[in-house]
Amino acid sequence: MQLKRVVVTGIGALTPIGNTIEEYWDGLVNGKSGAAPITYYDSEKFKTKFACELKNFKAEDFFDRKEARKLDRFAQYALVSSDEAIKDSGIDFDTVDKFRVGVIWGAGIGGLETFQNEVLNFAAGDGTPRFNPFFIPKMIADIAPGNISIKHGFMGPNYTTVSACASSANAIIDALNTIRLGHCDVIVTGGSEAAVTIAGMGGFGAMHALSTRNDEMETASRPFDATRDGFVLGEGAGALILEEYEHAKARGAKIYAEVAGGGLSSDAYHMTAPHPDGIGVVRVMQNCLKDAGLEPEDVDAINTHGTSTPLGDVAELKAISKVFGDHAHKININSTKSMTGHLLGAAGAIEAIAAILSMEHGIVPPTINHKHFDENIDPKLNLTLNKAQKRDVKVALSNTFGFGGHNACVIFKKIS
Template identity: 85%
Template sequence: MELKRVVVTGLGALTPIGNTKDEYWEGLISGKSGAAPITYYDTEKFKTKFACEVKNFNATDFIDRREARRMDKFAQYAMVASDEAIADANLNIDSLNKLRVGVIWGAGIGGLETFQQEVLNFAEGDGSPRFNPFFIPKMIADIAPANISIKHGFMGPNYTTVSACASSANAIFDALNSIRLGHCDVVVTGGSEAAVTIAGMGGFNAMHALSTRNESPETASRPFDATRDGFVLGEGAGALVLEEYEHAKARGAKIYAEIAGGGLSSDAYHMTAPHPDGIGVIAVMKNCLENAGLNPEDVDHINTHGTSTPLGDVAELKAISSVFGDHAKNININSTKSMTGHLLGAAGAIEAIASILAIEHGIVPPTINHSTVDEQIDPELNLTLNEAQKRDVRVAMSNTFGFGGHNACVVFKKID
């Protein structure tokens, strides 16, 4: 069968460096860091005392107070970002065939704060099982797309992909396939996460995964730098409206870019560490290019997973050199996690948005906080260090990898 073309017609973002799509983009190109001391709880006894929190967010500015109380923050973030994307797409919801509109969302963890609070309440009580009746529906990862579909009446495919930090890129690829196989006309997709909690920070600290640069939080996320010491936890949401090309054209929609394809793979190696030779990462990028019908030399820009971990950054860049060969030095490579921190299951969504906006504006956001060369990294690679670079970006790839060896990759191109 002939696959349908799929385009991006709406974007929404709620991030540590901007609470809308436009604020997020301004934060990216200006090299803004979202890292700061944690405000949500007392960090005195924690090894890491900072994170990339969403700032100046009040759920009841967007959601009815009663409804907001029934949602974990990760679901609140999903509602806000998806509403922005739907408005940005200028969708006339009443004119849509809602049976052909889906919501496919990514979340690596789901309602962690809700789970944490209910367990703490129980532990501090008299042993009686007094739990909030909304405990389970607030916690489960699939409640975010459920809430989006309930609000708008979207009756197409509705589910959450859970593949750790690859979750929302996984969701975007699933959304692409739902449309190009003819199952949907429109899919709202993306991801959200809200893991800056006692349990989230404590758990990642126990793994020695987080930076402990407490004296300088804003410089702690430093992908590709020789002094990197772990990732910085972030939170927020990103949403995209994907639409069948002819459907979008018929209603005169603004088209940001075409989503050309995607790929998935597994490292099949280790619970948390990347394969040192990047075998799974090589496979996912090759799968993505083949799925999109693109050649390596077509790619102008790669938004890497680039978490600022000692092992992961090197493995990914070696994989890029393996896949792209001599062309790798012609690609603008960056890591926007240097600014946003690592949004876990939402990372793929906000990084896909950054890739799309790089195509639209002809600017590649920087990898900030780089000061010390890592001799394990090929010096000929253009890592877009410290300052944004202007470039005609026709094809942009976004990589995301998750604990368990989950790899997902999506690629966008300028619309012809």
Template identity: 85%
Template sequence: MELKRVVVTGLGALTPIGNNIQEYWEGLSTGKSGCAPITYFDTEKFKTKFACELKNFDALEFFDRKEARKLDKFAQYALVASDEAINDAGIDLDKVDKFRVGVIWGAGIGGLETFQNEVLNFGAGDGTPRFNPFFIPKMIADIAPGNISIKHGFMGPNYTTVSACASSANAMIDALNYIRLGHCDIIVTGGSEAAVTPAGMGGFNAMHALSTRNEDADTASRPFDATRDGFVLGEGSGALILEEYEHAKARGAKIYAEVVGGGMSSDAYHMTAPHPEGIGVERVMLNCLNDAGLKPEDVDHINTHGTSTPLGDVAELKAISKVFGEHAAHININSTKSMTGHLLGAAGAIESIAAILAMQHSLVPPTINHTTVDENIDPSFNLTLNKAQKKEVNVAMSNTFGFGGHNACVLFKKLDA
């Protein structure tokens, strides 16, 4: 059976450096840091007192007060970003077959704030189980795509992928394959996360995953730098409209890129640490290239997972070296987490959008906050340090990995009509 071609026809973003696609690109291209002291709660007793929160986001600009109270932040973020993507795609909702429009969404955690608050309220009481009736439907990770489909009447496949920080990349790969196989015409995909809470910060601090650079918070996310000391937690959402090519062409849709491949693998090594030699990461990139029918030398740009952790950054670059060989020196490699922080389950979505926008604008966003060379990193790599670089990008790769050894990789290509 001949596989259908799949293209990206709409984008939406709600990030720590911009609350829509235009603002997000301006932040990316100018090397804006989204990191600042936490405003959501008192951090006096926390090891880490900063994060990449959303700026100037008011849920009441998008939802009435009653509706907002029924939605955890991660679901609010999903609805806002997906609405932008649907509008950007110019989809006439009265003319599409809604049985062939799906929503496949990624979330690594889901409604953490709702869960935290309900349990704290119960613990502070007399033991009587007085829980909010919206506790469960606000908390569960699958409620984000559920709400998107309910709002727009989309009746195709509807579910959430949960693979920690690889969640939204896995969602995009599933969406790609549903359309390739002819099961859907359009899928709203992406991911959202809202874990900047006491439980989120305290939990990641307890496992020594976060940077504790409190005196220099705005530069704390420093992928590939020798002084990196952990990731910076971020929040937000990214949404992409994936569409069957002939369907998009027939309605005259603008097309950002073609989605040509998706790869998955497992480290099978450790709950939280990457394999030190990047074996699983090497395999996921090879799987993605094979799925796309492309060669390593076809790739112009890689948006790495690049979390700013001591082990992870080196392991990923080792894997890139193995897969791309001498061509690795000709690839613009970056980590946009240096600007946005780590959005956990939403990371793959916003970073894929960054890769697509780099292709659109022929400009690769920088890896900011780099000051000290890491002797464990091959000096021939172009890590796009501190300043955006002009680059004709015809093929872009996005890497995303998650606790549990989950690896996902997506490839985008300029459209060949």
């Protein structure tokens, strides 16, 4: 069976450094930090008092009050970012078969704030169960793609992938394969997350996963730096329109990039820590290259998982050196989490978009906040430190890894 080619024809983003694609890209190339004091609740008693929240996002700008009350923030973000991507694609959905249009979305947690608030309200009451009738529909992780499909009448495959921080990368790979196999012509994919909550920050803080640099919050997310002490929690969403190549070409679509391939693997090692030698990460990148029919020497740029954790950053870079050999020194390697923080289930989507925009503009965004070199990291690697670098990027790879050892890798290339 001849697999169909798949391309990206629309993108949308809602991030801590910009609420549209244009704003997001501007923030990336200018090295903007999204970290700031938490505004959603009183964080005084928490070890970490900052996060990468969305700025200037108002639900009432996109939804009426009644509709907004039925949606957890993660679902609001999904609808807003997917609307931008759908508009960007230029597809007239009144002229296509909606049974061949699907939504495959990623979320690592889903409606955490909704769950938290309902339980807190119950605990504060007299023991009588007075739960909101929208509690379950607002909370479940699969409601985001459900709402997207309902809004637009898309009747193809519709589901959520849940693999912690790899969730939206998994969604992109599922969307790729669904179109490749001829089951759909168009899929809205990506991911959203809204875990900057009492429960989210408290839970990750208890794991000692978060940076506690409250006096240096803007520079706390510092991937690859010797003084890194944990990730900065972020929130938002990224959306991509994947389309079968001939379908896109027939309507004269603008094509951002071809989705060349995807790879998956498992660390099978530890609940939260990566294998110190990056064995699973080596395999996921090898699987991705094989799926794409590309050689290591073809890759120009890698947007790493790069969360700013002591163990994870070193393991990933060791894996890159193993997979790419001497060519690793010729690759622009970066971590956009240094700017956006870690968007958990939405990370793969917004970072895939960053990789695509690198090809579009010929610029690789920087890894900001780097001051101290780590002796455990190969000094010959080009980590694109502190300043964006011009580069004709023909092939870009995006890594995403999740708690539980879930590894996902997506590779994009310029259309030819």
